[in-house]
Amino acid sequence: MKEDFVSTAPIQTLLDKASGLTETGGDPRLKAIMRDLIEAAMTVIVRHDVNESELWQAVSFLQDGVGEFGxxxxxxxxxxxxxxxxxxxxxxxxxxxxxxxxxxxxxxxxxxxxxxxxxxxxxxxxxxxxxxxxxxxxxxxxxxxxxxxxxxxxxxxxxxxxxxxxxxxxxxxxxxxxxxxxxxxxxxxxxxxxxxxxxxxxxxxxxxxxxxxxxxxxxxxxxxxxxxxxxxxxxxxxxxxxxxxxxxxxxxxxxxxxxxxxxxxxxxxxxxxxxxxxxxxxxxxxxxxxxxxxxx
Known part of the structure; x- marks a missing residue:
């Protein structure tokens, strides 16, 4: 899969919705930052061919390590x-x-x-x-x-x-x-x-x-x-x-x-x-x- 998958219309629409850009309320600056963060994560997933198990192992690691984020x-x-x-x-x-x-x-x-x-x-x-x-x-x-x-x-x-x-x-x-x-x-x-x-x-x-x-x-x-x-x-x-x-x-x-x-x-x-x-x-x-x- 090529990284331009993230640039396709369905994914871009998903990003707009997930970051709140399609809604009138909320903080515009936070929306823009969240959109870029989510898109960057998606790009990494595609670039490195991250599979479902690897993604959820990463989520588990972050949850387990919440006390050590500092x-x-x-x-x-x-x-x-x-x-x-x-x-x-x-x-x-x-x-x-x-x-x-x-x-x-x-x-x-x-x-x-x-x-x-x-x-x-x-x-x-x-x-x-x-x-x-x-x-x-x-x-x-x-x-x-x-x-x-x-x-x-x-x-x-x-x-x-x-x-x-x-x-x-x-x-x-x-x-x-x-x-x-x-x-x-x-x-x-x-x-x-x-x-x-x-x-x-x-x-x-x-x-x-x-x-x-x-x-x-x-x-x-x-x-x-x-x-x-x-x-x-x-x-x-x-x-x-x-x-x-x-x-x-x-x-x-x-x-x-x-x-x-x-x-x-x-x-x-x-x-x-x-x-x-x-x-x-x-x-x-x-x-x-x-x-x-x-x-x-």
């Missing part, structure tokens, strides 16, 4: 694709510079304690090295950003995140804080250093990675949101540059400029890292994306 999105490159697309849109508008954006991942939890000063993130026992991280939040001209809030979250030494810990041993906001910064934009925090981790063994993401001949490992890393009045909100993370998976992150979170190599001294790990924000053009750029996020 991992599947970075694992198949779609979350990184959005970063690259937003970079390209910026370039078209003559914008650029600043700390690179990179994936948020699915493990942020809203409502972490709001704290100030030299902050400790770790609440729970963890027999591992201590991470000390310091730096400044700057604007595009090197000016200190006043009134910024730095959201920080990372895994423990086992690679488990609080709130999502399968052992249920961590308190809800262990290794999670919102840090209110002063006029100089300087930040400083300590925590028990994170380790890299793999996707849940036997889960949907793990099964898909194995079927693709890929691994599901992430390097040690620390996540950040940075928000400040008048500046574009930044979603980013740093990967530890000496981690064996730093250049082979299954989630494609590694980007040039986000790979500091820790200074390791005994049982202490030191990272100095400055962030540069871009000016916001409107209120939307000072807000977070409309993504569903966990609450504790």
């Amino acid at each position: 991992l599947l999105m970075p694992g198949i490159g779609l979350e990184h694709f959005m970063d690259l697309l937003m970079d390209a849109r910026d370039a078209e508008q003559g914008r650029g510079g600043g700390t690179p954006r990179t994936i948020e991942g699915p493990l942020y939890v809203e409502g972490a304690p709001l704290v100030e000063g030299d902050v400790t993130l770790t609440d729970d026992p963890d027999d591992t090295d201590t991470l000390y991280m310091t730096g400044e939040i700057k604007g595009p001209d090197g000016e200190p950003v006043s009134g910024a809030t730095l959201h920080v979250w990372h895994a423990d030494s086992r690679g488990f995140y609080s709130h999502f810990d399968p052992t249920r041993e961590q308190t809800p906001f262990n290794n999670r804080r919102r840090i209110k910064l002063g006029a100089d934009g300087a930040y400083s925090f300590r925590s028990k250093a994170p380790n890299g981790y793999s996707v849940p063994p036997g889960g949907a993401t793990d099964r898909l990675m194995q079927a693709l001949g890929r691994h599901g490992n992430r390097p040690a890393h620390v996540h950040f949101f940075i928000e400040a009045p008048g500046y574009r909100t930044l979603t980013t993370q740093i990967n530890f540059g000496d981690d064996p998976f730093a250049a082979d992150d299954f989630a494609f979170g590694t980007r040039e400029g986000l790979l500091p190599v820790p200074n390791r001294q005994g049982d202490s790990v030191f990272i100095a890292f400055d962030f540069t924000l871009e000016k916001a053009r409107d209120a939307d750029e000072q807000a977070f994306s409309a993504r569903s996020r966990a609450t504790a």
